Amino acid sequence: MTVSEVNEFVGEVFPQSKKYGWIAEEVRPGFIRVGMKITEHDLRPGGTISGPTMFTLADVTAYLLILSHIGKVALAVTTNLNINFLNKPVMGDLVAEGQLLKLGKRLAVCDVKILSKVDQTLVAHATATYSIPPVK
Amino acid sequence: MTVSEVNEFVGEVFPQSKKYGWIAEEVRPGFIRVGMKITEHDLRPGGTISGPTMFTLADVTAYLLILSHIGKVALAVTTNLNINFLNKPVMGDLVAEGQLLKLGKRLAVCDVKILSKVDQTLVAHATATYSIPPVK
Amino acid sequence: MTVSEVNEFVGEVFPQSKKYGWIAEEVRPGFIRVGMKITEHDLRPGGTISGPTMFTLADVTAYLLILSHIGKVALAVTTNLNINFLNKPVMGDLVAEGQLLKLGKRLAVCDVKILSKVDQTLVAHATATYSIPPVK
């Protein structure tokens, strides 16, 4: 799938994608980069971006990374996600870089780095496993 | 802290708590139970509850569990959260049961089980680590 | 499988089981308790038990827990293991308590607590996912 195909697909499966402003910025074998707009809704007291907002970006990035390789398998589901919060992000948009660690018949494993678009700080790192439904 | 003190605190620190309907249902040494209302906003295509919704409940439960033991330390932050999605939840409200595995000076580790209120199925399991700021 | 069947099986698949002294002490639906002898080989400078020793006990416990439910499927393999080290163990034997969180057709997820046999302190907590090979 190309960048524009991925972005068309995002709009189809995630009705909330407009609100979150997820957009695939680059797609190539084994890699994806996904941008996310941060709004007031994503903030925690003190002006920092909430953990669930970063989790959501990591999960969506892994999902799009896998689908860009195997096609539109809407039923792929997250089975495990491990996230480390590394640095308090400054206010501003985020970008996630996803790398395929494994793409098997039953499981796919992705590495996702989340950075601030403002100052390029690495703010979180996640590893996500998706279960891929059997082909019928 | 008692159940009502925890719930008062939830309203203060999480402006979005009303929307999510988080409510501490039971608080005792080493344990908390937190309920969450599920709305259309939390659904994924196919009628299932989204991963980020369950992540959010796990994170909030761990936070409230720790604060109910050490008092209102608003600066405690999640450093690591590992979540396994176990069974596709049926539509309906969720409940989380949090247990303290460790409460140290610098780190607290919590085990969180998320169940469906409809049929008591275990839908997700998380382990969360919070960093506790030094006392000044 | 009964306790004695599990222990017979341990000897077959793990040639190193004698050295490690792994022994199933209790087996019932959804649960297993496995003891482990600690020797000088498992120590780190300072007299503490090494992380890899605890990882090994967690991994073996999850494996035996699954096999005690589905029978001898030697090809079940760990796909993910997340471990939190909670308290520095005193010198002495360990015991692990494993609980099945999920036993699906393709994946099984186990929760494992590791305690010191000396003072019952919880020293580590792990969550392990095993992939179960398809039945032919």
Place this chain on the structure above:
Amino acid sequence: MTVSEVNEFVGEVFPQSKKYGWIAEEVRPGFIRVGMKITEHDLRPGGTISGPTMFTLADVTAYLLILSHIGKVALAVTTNLNINFLNKPVMGDLVAEGQLLKLGKRLAVCDVKILSKVDQTLVAHATATYSIPPVK
């Protein structure tokens, strides 16, 4: 620390390092590469390398990566390690590549990839958190 300083240190703190053949092959800011010899002791039935062997390599790599940046702080301890086993390794030596994701005052987080030296397959991926003792 240089490669030879790291290797001298390995011999001091890990008496078992000779047996395991751990050797730092490259050390630079934010990065380390550590080789490991595989012996019969590390095998599982079927000729594959055991999970605990790969866990041990991931843990040692993270430890050496951190110490090469902050000096010999023997008391740094693993608090969390999450490992995904990706591909069954062929028989033969392993190499681990560690990258610092965060080096804070209290916590350091490392990303570790484990590859087969035989065919360069990525066999496992780990994320490890170490707690760093306060400077007195």
